[in-house]
Amino acid sequence: MNFLHVVLVILLGAVVSGLLTFLEIPFLKNHQFKQYIREEGPASHQKKAGTPTMGGIAMIAALVILTFVVVGVSSTSILMLIVTIVFGGIGFMDDYIKVAAKHNLGLTAKQKLALQLVFGIALGIYIKFFTELGTAVYIPFYGKQIDFGILYIPFVAFVLVAMANSVNLTDGLDGLCSGVTAIVAFFFALMGIKLGQAVPTSYSAALCGVCLGFLVFNKNPAKLFMGDTGSMALGSAVAVIAIVMKMEFFLVIAGFIYVMESLSVMIQVISFQTRGKRIFRMSPIHHHFELGGMAEKNVVFMFWGVAAVCSVLAYLIFSIHA
Numbered sequence: 001m002n003f004l005h006v007v008l009v010i011l012l013g014a015v016v017s018g019l020l021t022f023l024e025i026p027f028l029k030n031h032q033f034k035q036y037i038r039e040e041g042p043a044s045h046q047k048k049a050g051t052p053t054m055g056g057i058a059m060i061a062a063l064v065i066l067t068f069v070v071v072g073v074s075s076t077s078i079l080m081l082i083v084t085i086v087f088g089g090i091g092f093m094d095d096y097i098k099v100a101a102k103h104n105l106g107l108t109a110k111q112k113l114a115l116q117l118v119f120g121i122a123l124g125i126y127i128k129f130f131t132e133l134g135t136a137v138y139i140p141f142y143g144k145q146i147d148f149g150i151l152y153i154p155f156v157a158f159v160l161v162a163m164a165n166s167v168n169l170t171d172g173l174d175g176l177c178s179g180v181t182a183i184v185a186f187f188f189a190l191m192g193i194k195l196g197q198a199v200p201t202s203y204s205a206a207l208c209g210v211c212l213g214f215l216v217f218n219k220n221p222a223k224l225f226m227g228d229t230g231s232m233a234l235g236s237a238v239a240v241i242a243i244v245m246k247m248e249f250f251l252v253i254a255g256f257i258y259v260m261e262s263l264s265v266m267i268q269v270i271s272f273q274t275r276g277k278r279i280f281r282m283s284p285i286h287h288h289f290e291l292g293g294m295a296e297k298n299v300v301f302m303f304w305g306v307a308a309v310c311s312v313l314a315y316l317i318f319s320i321h322a
Contacts, residue, residue: 001193002193003190005201006205007205009066009202009206009209010209010212011209012070012206012209013205013206013207014209014216016062016065017209017211017212018213020058021058021216024055024057025055025223028224029052032099033099034050034052034053034099052223052224052225053225054092054096054227054230055214055218055224055227056088056091056226056228056229056231056233057092057230059211060084060088062206062213063210063233063237064085066206067080067206070206071206072202074199075131076133076199076200077203079131079244080203080237081203083123083160083236083239084233084236084237085233086119087119087160087164087236088229090115090116090228090232091230091231091232091233092228093107094228095229116160116164117157120156120158120160120161121153121154121157123156123157123160123243124152124153128153133246134147135149136148137155137246137248137249138246138248138249140250140253140314140317140321142321156243159242159243159248159251160239163235163239164231164235165235166235166255166258166259166262167234167238167258168232168235169261169265171225171226173220173290174219174221174297175215175218176300177231177234178214178215178226178234179211179215179304180257180258180303180304180307183308183311184251184254185204185208186205187254188201188247188254189204191245191315194318194319195245200241200244203237207234207237207241214226220296235258238251239251247318250318253313253317254307254315255310256310257306257310260285261284261285262284264283264285265283265284267283269283286299
């Protein structure tokens with residue numbers, strides 16, 4: 001496994017994803033699968049109402065094709081693909097309810113969380129008792145792995161659920177989520193080369209390519225949105241890659257944008273409920289910058305830049321302390 005292989009998989013992933021997305025757009029339009037914008041969101045976003053959504057279907061389909069064509073069929077690759085499909089399926093149910101009911105509320109938060117937790121715990125149990133992946137995790141700055149034992153089961157569930165929802169929150173501006181995830185996936189592809197882990201390396205490269213192919217149509221002004229189908233799938237994909245590679249804590253560093261988006265929401269809610277005051281103009285935090293007068297494109301570019309810097313930082317931390 002080398003850098004050239006990663007580049008070729010990324011390019012192939014971009015082509016497959018771009019083609020499937022191109023073909024999906026007219027289908028979504030013909031079936032009236034349109035986005036309904038939150039009334040409490042930024043006023044500037046109301047013009048996006050009616051944009052086709054559920055573009056994540058093409059992304060998942062591309063990952064399926066790439067898994068069988070370039071990643072290779074193995075217990076690990078199928079495990080990662082199943083996790084991606086299941087969480088994408090939860091997002092699909094949410095999206096479909098929104099489209100059918102013609103409003104922006106799908107599954108309730110409790111329903112989504114329950115489904116995610118059940119599968120997250122099941123994944124933890126499967127990894128501990130039915131695979132050779134083990135329950136040890138790389139610790140940043142320590143340079144070694146620590147075995148979590150039975151605690152690895154709830155740890156896996158937490159990582160998977162937290163990341164799926166954090167990536168979902170990140171999907172709020174044109175090209176933001178797909179661009180950030182492409183960068184994070186590229187980081188894991190490079191880490192896979194460094195660790196000599198062929199399957200997660202190829203899956204990471206495929207994920208990066210899929211995001212780039214989708215980004216062609218999702219960049220501002222977006223021709224379609226990925227919906228919860230896409231964001232849940234992407235969040236679970238980066239999470240399961242980190243889990244398989246034992247790099248869960250490095251995901252927090254490289255994926256700091258995801259963490260920041262979630263923290264901004266939690267801080268906003270806690271502050272408003274306890275003090276009656278908001279910390280941010282609006283959460284997630286990308287809306288804070290938008291309402292501060294920054295153009296949507298510039299917010300997206302800034303977040304991409306932060307994601308790139310954080311990924312480089314995560315790579316250097318591992319390289320220095322490994």
